[in-house]
Amino acid sequence: MSILRKIVTAIRGGAREVGEAIVDQNSVRIFEQEIKDAQNQLDKAKMDLTEVMAKEMQASRKIEGLQEDIVKHEGYASQALDKQDEALALEVAQKIADLQGELEIQKKAQQSFSAHAERLKAMIKKTTKAVTDLERELVMVKTTESVQKATTAITNNYASGSSRLLTAKESLDRIKERQTHLEDRLAAGEVLEGEFSGQDLDQKLKDAGIVEDDNKAKDILEKLKAEKAN
Amino acid sequence: MTDLNSLAEELAEKGRDLQQGTNFEVTPIPGDVAVFQILVEDQEELPLFLSGSDGQILCIAYLFRKHEVAPDSRDEMNEVMLAANVSMPLSSFALIDDQYVVFGALSAKASIEDVLHEIEVLSSNAIEAIDVLADYLL
Structure with missing residues (x-):
């Protein structure tokens, strides 16, 4: 059964912990063994295919050779007939018959190798797909298993801790509150900064003599000095 | 497989x-498999968890139980989650036992920048998810 189907079955069966329901101690090992077997089968099929294709090519070459030989001997037979040598012509004809017999055998062999190669190619295609599928399933098993273990670790170490006493809503409220605080702080910072830069401007205006300086002590002193002198 | x-x-x-935009703390969690808790600054109530499996890095945020x-509204909420799944960037809703989660899966070959991006997006997705699903919660 595929992992996805196992998950559906577990949920329909009302399983609370899906991971536990579908991953047993052996599933990873079983998948790994199946992948290994399929991979071995694939390797063997590929080797067989190389061999069969080599034999097919060999047969093809033999066929070509035989066909050339036949043409050549047909030429000899014709020449023997031209020379009225019936006996020689017959001998050549016999040779041609032998060559044709061999040609038929090679043609049959080639057809058989070719069919075998096709079967192997189909098998390689099918097994490759099977290996990919098994590997995908294995990833699913391993991921489920690791998520299950991770969840256990998280539940043991964190979910039981004080922070998990908060519901999702409470957590959200706290985060939002903090974000509002942060925004308030930023806004306050901006106001302060504005005041500072305002002060800065005041000073510039005073320096430029556009705004009167509040501190007139110097003026008063000058005035007092002037009065005393009089 | 990334270590x-x-x-x-x-x-x-x-x-x-x-210098980074988001600051966070990474702490290992004891257990049978490697799991790390990631506390994003100012969002400590919603920790993220980083774990790995064959060829994958998983980032999970637990939403609620x-x-x-x-x-009465569980059916509708489940449907909302399914409907929203594709639109939610990088994360998906899921159920681990009795916990609703959002999670993102990355290739084990993902770069550190990819993982950082995943963490930022996941934590935002998690907070927004609770916010918009709050009406379904008790």
Whole structure:
């Protein structure tokens, strides 16, 4: 059964912990063994295919050779007939018959190798797909298993801790509150900064003599000095 | 297969880097498999968890438990989650036992930047998800 189907079955069966329901101690090992077997089968099929294709090519070459030989001997037979040598012509004809017999055998062999190669190619295609599928399933098993273990670790170490006493809503409220605080702080910072830069401007205006300086002590002193002198 | 421990170490360093947009803390959690808790600054109530499996890095945020959902609205909420799944960037809703989660899966070959991006997006997705699903909660 595929992992996805196992998950559906577990949920329909009302399983609370899906991971536990579908991953047993052996599933990873079983998948790994199946992948290994399929991979071995694939390797063997590929080797067989190389061999069969080599034999097919060999047969093809033999066929070509035989066909050339036949043409050549047909030429000899014709020449023997031209020379009225019936006996020689017959001998050549016999040779041609032998060559044709061999040609038929090679043609049959080639057809058989070719069919075998096709079967192997189909098998390689099918097994490759099977290996990919098994590997995908294995990833699913391993991921489920690791998520299950991770969840256990998280539940043991964190979910039981004080922070998990908060519901999702409470957590959200706290985060939002903090974000509002942060925004308030930023806004306050901006106001302060504005005041500072305002002060800065005041000073510039005073320096430029556009705004009167509040501190007139110097003026008063000058005035007092002037009065005393009089 | 990436070594999750060295990834977590690298992440922890990035999390402390104040030049970074988001600061966070990475802590290992004891257990049978490597799991790391990631506390994003100012969102400590919603920790993220980083774990790995064959060829994958998983980032999970636990949203709420089944019993926190108003029983009458669970069907509708499940449908909302399914309907929203594709639109939610990088994360998906899921159920682990009785916990609703959002999670993102990355290839084990993902770069540290990819993982950082995943963490930022996941934590935003988680907060927004609780916010918009709050009406379904008790």
